[in-house]
Amino acid sequence: MEQIQIDVNTSSTEEKTVLDIKDLSVSRSGKLVLEDINLKIKSGEFVGIVGPNGSGKSTLMLSILGILKAQNGSVSIYGSPPMSRTLIGKIGWVSQAAANMKKDIRITVEELVKLGTINAKNMFFRSRKDQSAAVENAMRMVGIEELRSTDISKLSGGQKQRAVIARALASNADFILLDEPLVGIDRNSRNSLLKLLDNLCHDEGKTIMMVSHDLAAIRQTAHRMIFLEQKIWFDGSSEKFPDLNELANLRGIQHVHKHVNCKEEEE
Numbered sequence: 273m274e275q276i277q278i279d280v281n282t283s284s285t286e287e288k289t290v291l292d293i294k295d296l297s298v299s300r301s302g303k304l305v306l307e308d309i310n311l312k313i314k315s316g317e318f319v320g321i322v323g324p325n326g327s328g329k330s331t332l333m334l335s336i337l338g339i340l341k342a343q344n345g346s347v348s349i350y351g352s353p354p355m356s357r358t359l360i361g362k363i364g365w366v367s368q369a370a371a372n373m374k375k376d377i378r379i380t381v382e383e384l385v386k387l388g389t390i391n392a393k394n395m396f397f398r399s400r401k402d403q404s405a406a407v408e409n410a411m412r413m414v415g416i417e418e419l420r421s422t423d424i425s426k427l428s429g430g431q432k433q434r435a436v437i438a439r440a441l442a443s444n445a446d447f448i449l450l451d452e453p454l455v456g457i458d459r460n461s462r463n464s465l466l467k468l469l470d471n472l473c474h475d476e477g478k479t480i481m482m483v484s485h486d487l488a489a490i491r492q493t494a495h496r497m498i499f500l501e502q503k504i505w506f507d508g509s510s511e512k513f514p515d516l517n518e519l520a521n522l523r524g525i526q527h528v529h530k531h532v533n534c535k536e537e538e539e
């Protein structure tokens with residue numbers, strides 16, 4: 273008689289810890305920028321990071337990527353330290369600088385996305401067929417297939433940002449970090465980009481961590497919000513995110529409007 277196989281691991285994948293930061297402190301040029309950060313992110317979460325200028329948001333991202341070293345504490349991604357070989361291809365990084373590429377770079381959308389498939393793991397283990405399937409899939413996920421032969425310089429801000437996200441997806445990354453991806457793009461593109469990111473979480477099971485100054489936009493999309501200013505002052509569901517006065521109280525500050533740069537409304 274044929275035996276029916278039941279995958280007992282199915283339910284646990286939902287709960288998988290993607291990122292586990294313990295007591296992390298990071299200094300830059302002798303100044304303490306992050307202090308005692310504790311943060312756990314599970315698979316499928318969409319986490320928004322907000323905070324004033326210079327509050328350590330990008331520093332946190334760079335520490336997760338392993339580019340900055342921890343003074344204290346630890347960062348673990350899928351159970352491994354940053355930069356581990358086991359993490360190759362698992363993390364996608366989308367920086368603001370990536371969308372502001374030089375105008376004179378001559379590269380098509382498809383070529384840019386293909387660059388995302390190039391890393392040590394893929395070069396040795398991926399066939400050409402797999403590679404082009406990954407490129408096609410990534411372009412489809414962000415809806416830029418029709419622009420495949422278009423030069424990057426000809427794209428709008430929103431289209432460029434999609435192309436850069438597709439490049440991150442082409443590596444088959446499950447954990448995607450974005451630093452200010454909404455800067456310089458119009459309201460419509462911003463909304464469709466947020467919807468795209470939300471779909472990537474729901475439909476593709478991606479885990480997303482996104483830094484943005486646009487508090488209103490991020491609050492309506494992210495499931496979970498973190499307010500960072502050297503320390504984590506708030507970490508909870510987006511509906512419970514405090515208003516600016518409450519945040520000021522949390523941080524023991526009287527005139528929060530002079531310090532917080534988060535926009536309540538864009539334009």
Ligand SMILES: Nc1ncnc2c1ncn2[C@@H]1O[C@H](COP(=O)(O)OP(=O)(O)OP(=O)(O)O)[C@@H](O)[C@H]1O
Nearest residue numbers: 300301303305323324325326327328329330331332
């Ligand atoms: N290369 C560097 N060397 C030394 N200090 C730095 C460096 N880069 C940033 N800093 C300092 O670290 C602190 C945190 O910077 P970080 O870029 O992480 O802030 P941020 O929250 O991303 O700010 P923004 O919203 O402006 O992007 C700031 O005080 C900044 O001056």
Ligand SMILES: [Mg+2]
Nearest residue numbers: 329330331451
């Ligand atoms: Mg920054």
